[in-house]
Amino acid sequence: MIRRFNAFSDNYIWGIEIHKTICIVDPGQSYEVLKHLENFEHFFSIGAILVTHRHHDHIGGIKELAKSRFAGSEIKISLNESPIFNQMPIFGPTDCQRYGVKHIVSDGDIINIGDNTIEVLDIPGHTEQHVGYLFRSAHDQPPAFFCGDTLFGGGCGRVLGGSFIDLYASLKKISKLPKETLIYCAHEYTEANLKFAREFFPDNSGIKKRYAEVKKDREKLLPTIPTELSYELETNPYLTCKNFNEFKAIRMSKDNWKG
Numbered sequence: 001m002i003r004r005f006n007a008f009s010d011n012y013i014w015g016i017e018i019h020k021t022i023c024i025v026d027p028g029q030s031y032e033v034l035k036h037l038e039n040f041e042h043f044f045s046i047g048a049i050l051v052t053h054r055h056h057d058h059i060g061g062i063k064e065l066a067k068s069r070f071a072g073s074e075i076k077i078s079l080n081e082s083p084i085f086n087q088m089p090i091f092g093p094t095d096c097q098r099y100g101v102k103h104i105v106s107d108g109d110i111i112n113i114g115d116n117t118i119e120v121l122d123i124p125g126h127t128e129q130h131v132g133y134l135f136r137s138a139h140d141q142p143p144a145f146f147c148g149d150t151l152f153g154g155g156c157g158r159v160l161g162g163s164f165i166d167l168y169a170s171l172k173k174i175s176k177l178p179k180e181t182l183i184y185c186a187h188e189y190t191e192a193n194l195k196f197a198r199e200f201f202p203d204n205s206g207i208k209k210r211y212a213e214v215k216k217d218r219e220k221l222l223p224t225i226p227t228e229l230s231y232e233l234e235t236n237p238y239l240t241c242k243n244f245n246e247f248k249a250i251r252m253s254k255d256n257w258k259g
């Protein structure tokens with residue numbers, strides 16, 4: 001199963017639970033993860049950390065998790081079929097090495113954790129280097145894509161060190177994943193994204209309907225993530241736009257939107 005941890009005001013840290021091991025995606029903080037493990041200390045240990053990009057709200061908790069008593073598990077982990085003997089490998093792109101990433105990954109790399117497979121996809125644009133992790137469970141469940149700050153519910157990441165053209169290409173790449181893929185992004189931004197989208201596309205009934213649903217969920221403090229890719233393909237303006245120029249125009253308007 002995939003566990004959600006809250007961090008900062010609107011970040012999500014994800015934990016992939018496999019047997020008695022949990023693999024943590026983008027630990028911007030350590031507190032919520034450690035608190036959870038302390039409650040279940042006889043059950044879980046941290047098998048691996050997966051980092052999508054270098055921003056502090058994705059890497060800030062790595063060091064504390066690595067030195068905690070929960071670091072390291074017995075589960076078999078390999079990268080491109082080579083076994084990793086380090087007990088808690090930390091995967092991520094090259095520019096995350098200074099934050100503790102030891103195993104550099106990029107497009108096409110395959111990480112195996114127990115019987116489960118994680119495929120690495122390069123999805124730059126938000127930052128110059130940014131990877132996503134496509135998790136396929138050994139059990140019959142839809143694929144889960146951990147996309148960091150690239151695609152959000154009803155929106156996409158800002159260009160903060162990357163480029164518009166790379167971000168556009170990365171979103172195209174994500175849109176070709178299986179439609180039932182569940183998108184696990186790193187922020188709860190869906191309501192604001194759809195509020196903007198509704199203003200930008202006032203005649204779009206799909207966006208209008210989704211905004212109303214999301215608003216209700218958020219009033220009850222329910223999370224809107226994960227979201228299914230098929231839903232994003234219908235109602236996310238950065239995936240439904242017709243070409244790069246339209247994409248860039250929407251993204252730039254959102255950057256200047258005051259809400």
Ligand SMILES: [Zn+2]
Nearest residue numbers: 053055126149
């Ligand atoms: Zn970021």
